[in-house]
Amino acid sequence: MAWTEAKQIAEAILDGFGRHYRLFREITGKARERFEGADWPAVQAAARERISYYDERVGETVALLRREFHLRDPTDILWRRVKIEYMRLLPLHHQPELAETYYNSVFCRLFDRRYYNNSYIFVWPMISTEHLEAEIPIFRPYYPARDGFARVIARILGDMGFQLPFRNRRHDIRCLMRAVRDRFPRRRALHQNFQLAVLSEPFYRNKAAYIIGKAINGADQIPFAIPILNDEGHEGAPGGLYVDTLLSGGDEISDVFSFSRAYFMVDTEVPAAVVDFLRPLMPHKGKAELYTAIGLQKFGKAEFYRDFLKHLRYSADDFVVAPGIRGMVMCVFTLPSFPFVFKVIKDRFPPPKEMTRETVKEKYQLVKLHDRVGRMADSWEYSHVAFPRHRFSSALVEMLETDCAKSLESDGDQLIIKHLYIERRMSPLNLYLHTADDEDIRHAIGEYGDAIKQLAAANIFPGDFLFKNFGVTRQGRVVFYDYDELCYLTECHFREIPPAPYPEMEMAEEVWYSAGPNDVFPEEFETFLLTDPRIRKVFRELHKELFDPAWWRARQEHIRAGHLEDVFPYPEERRFGCPDRVMRDGNDG
Structure with missing residues (x-):
């Protein structure tokens, strides 16, 4: 009877996952x-709705189990049998790694953290995804050396399944051919089996669709992406699709898949096969980041934690207070050998x-659900994370016990943090500027102002513009x-500073004007932010409009009118900019 009940519980959990993934693929x-x-x-x-699907389905499954079964304490033999029965259901499954994570989520919603070990949940995966294949191949091979580049490019565009026609397919092919000649090896350097391998499904995000592939030239693999935009049509002109540019190389593709961008929509029966295709193209990104990039952030979170546990086992450095000015809301620490930071609410x-x-x-959930336009860091949110206490520096322990005591719990030689966020580590912009030369300052301030403008385009106001609240990525973003x-x-009210009633008041410590809770005075930015003359000069040259309340109000009106502005994950100069096109281009964030 116990084995029958265990099998029924296992099937109920897997049915819950099956419903989740069906709905995930449907949207x-x-x-x-x-x-x-x-x-x-x-x-x-x-994009917002899909993020909530996972937790909703886990909640439904937990409610069903509580309603239909007599759930004993997890120390009962029943739950070990449930896990065994669940494992028996997965060998022929097309998403076994996701199904294991779903099991973990259900179990952890039901029981206390002291049972979060490999005896009860899948701390370590049991089913290998290395050789998983979809019934329909996930990519198509093309042979330019045999069929000709122009014909192959036309075939790639046609194979993507778009129903809306291209505005000028011949012109797009010519643009791509010019870019191919610039970016890829000359014909005499091509291997005899030179091949383009292209994922069968486009990657959709915001106002763009991306064709993702790799050029295989002997032992070399060169990643590439072709952004496709929708011209939409206006002033009586018909709408249609067009190729915006060609991106190639690991750095350009990595930026498209950045942790600071919204998740892609890409329909796949076997996500592990898609991730295995992508991994060699972006060696700096692990499986956790790639699964997250295609919208499977819950598995990405689980995979990240496994990577973290492995790193702890094979490292010896201590967790320390993160460099930079300490914040008023978060305590931030890091492990120097691990490229992430850990943030705990005070x-x-x-x-x-x-x-x-x-x-x-x-606020963190808002960022998760919102378009991050490449300018807001995504984070993984965790509960009840166990750290080896002996790996914490004394200064870090003192900071956490002073500022975050309610979030801490001791369990033997472990320190449990009840709630925290984990993000990619970046160089704080204030520290970066402190040691930067004139060229680096110009680049960083250009990026800083662009970040503020692009966030504004996405209806986000940072609130606090201090340099310490911004970071510089490995690629200088x-x-x-x-x-x-x-x-x-x-939500903001952008105001001009009113004239002072008396000239003397301009020199007083206190301002002569009142401010409501949502009032913003852009003219103040220069006074509070740009104390370094070198930085002030560059900022005035590149971004002086940010001091103008009218500029901000114009952005608000644009948003209220329902216009989604263009923010591209590649430099403007990389765009083809074909002259016969109505230039009302789509975007990506």
């Missing part, structure tokens, strides 16, 4: 329809901060990562 599979219909509000709504926030712990969590003051741009 993902409609991405082409939304893209070709230029239904950008629906694109954004679907117990109390000193004035002038007026918010609650729940407000901070809401400036990204915002401190969210406690963040709000929607349309």
